Amino acid sequence: PYWAAKKAGYFGDLDTDMQPGPSDGTATVKFVDVGQADMGFPSPGVFSFAIQNGMKLKSVFHMGARDTFSLAFRKGEGTNDLK
Structure with missing residues (x-):
């Protein structure tokens, strides 16, 4: 998204610079x-890990149009109600 926005001129005259960081999850x-x-784009699992470990972060943007969460059940088990 950054490179496409930069190429499309969304940053105007601002001198922006992308500095990719390490790939540790x-x-x-x-x-x-x-x-x-200043910001990051973690997966829902990594974001949940951060919140659970006391990191004071906020989620304000989602790039995909669909929910990225998945549900898993033990073989032969499941749910009848997802309220």
């Missing part, structure tokens, strides 16, 4: 939490 939330990154 939880790095994005850790860096945002300690102030080494």
Whole structure:
């Protein structure tokens, strides 16, 4: 999304710079939490991990048009009601 927006001129005259970080699955939330990154795009599982571990983060943007959460059940088990 960043490169497409930059190419389309969405940043105008602003001199923006993309600095990709490490690819550790939880790095994005850790860096945002300690102030080494301004934002990140973690998976729902990683975001849940961050909240559960006391990181004070907020989710304000979702790139996909569909829910990225999945449900898993033990073989032969399931649910009759997803309220």
